[in-house]
Amino acid sequence: MIAINNVHKAFNKGKANQVNAVNGIRLNIQSNEFLVIVGSNGSGKTTLLNLVAGTVFPDNGSINIDGNDVTKTPDYRRSQWIARVFQNPMSGTASDLSILDNFRLAAIRTKAKGLSIGVNDAFKQQVKEKIATLGMGLENKIEQPMGTLSGGQRQALTLLMSVMDSCKVLLLDEPTAALDPRSADVVMRTADKLITDFKLTAILITHNLKDAYNYGNRIIQMGEGAILRDLSGEQKSALKQNDLFDWFG
Numbered sequence: 239m240i241a242i243n244n245v246h247k248a249f250n251k252g253k254a255n256q257v258n259a260v261n262g263i264r265l266n267i268q269s270n271e272f273l274v275i276v277g278s279n280g281s282g283k284t285t286l287l288n289l290v291a292g293t294v295f296p297d298n299g300s301i302n303i304d305g306n307d308v309t310k311t312p313d314y315r316r317s318q319w320i321a322r323v324f325q326n327p328m329s330g331t332a333s334d335l336s337i338l339d340n341f342r343l344a345a346i347r348t349k350a351k352g353l354s355i356g357v358n359d360a361f362k363q364q365v366k367e368k369i370a371t372l373g374m375g376l377e378n379k380i381e382q383p384m385g386t387l388s389g390g391q392r393q394a395l396t397l398l399m400s401v402m403d404s405c406k407v408l409l410l411d412e413p414t415a416a417l418d419p420r421s422a423d424v425v426m427r428t429a430d431k432l433i434t435d436f437k438l439t440a441i442l443i444t445h446n447l448k449d450a451y452n453y454g455n456r457i458i459q460m461g462e463g464a465i466l467r468d469l470s471g472e473q474k475s476a477l478k479q480n481d482l483f484d485w486f487g
């Protein structure tokens with residue numbers, strides 16, 4: 239689904255403060271793979287995600303998504319394949335608008351899966367049914383402004399709106415970093431369920447080693463712009479949580 243072929247990305251190129259953020263990475267991510275990326279601060283995780291999303295272009299190498307060479311394709315044109323959820327729960331939705339209106343906007347923007355656009359009761363009912371699948375009781379609050387919800391509730395709705403798009407790839411950049419542990423737990427479980435239900439290919443960046451252990455079917459550790467470890471399937475299942483802590487020893 240995603241092929242990253244010998245990709246390099248340096249910042250401040252040719253200057254004394256040049257940083258080789260991504261340093262010749264080769265990575266093939268299969269359809270339905272849920273890849274977790276861990277690594278120390280500054281190891282290049284977000285830059286790698288930005289390269290996949292198209293907000294940053296590589297200096298060399300190529301990137302393919304779903305069989306298309308997207309190396310020079312800007313992010314807004316990659317959104318036909320890719321949805322992205324950021325750390326900040328405020329970044330994905332409009333605070334002053336109701337939950338319903340946020341879904342209406344998302345439906346207009348993306349021709350969201352399973353939603354026919356309109357102001358009628360049928361649309362409202364469809365939104366309620368989608369939101370009910372989160373199991374958070376938010377289907378009874380759809381007239382409430384988004385800004386009145388907690389960060390966790392908002393992040394769960396952002397996730398739902400993102401994946402209802404026709405996307406095949408979900409990028410999660412520390413989606414729970416701003417949340418309390420309980421909300422973080424709800425959001426991660428929601429993400430996991432949506433990834434399974436919508437058969438998505440997903441990449442999660444996290445500093446939470448418990449989440450890195452519990453979620454995903456492949457894990458890579460990055461260091462200095464390179465992949466230090468890459469474990470998938472049974473190798474990941476065989477990992478102990480302490481092994482992950484040892485990686486950062």
Ligand SMILES: Nc1ncnc2c1ncn2[C@@H]1O[C@H](COP(=O)(O)OP(=O)(O)OP(=O)(O)O)[C@@H](O)[C@H]1O
Nearest residue numbers: 249250257259277278279280281282283284285286
């Ligand atoms: N736009 C930029 N301009 C200059 N340097 C940058 C830019 N973006 C990233 N870098 C540098 O590239 C390196 C990798 O940064 P990146 O954000 O990808 O790391 P990260 O692993 O996601 O870190 P963290 O865990 O702290 O979020 C860092 O040294 C960072 O300072």
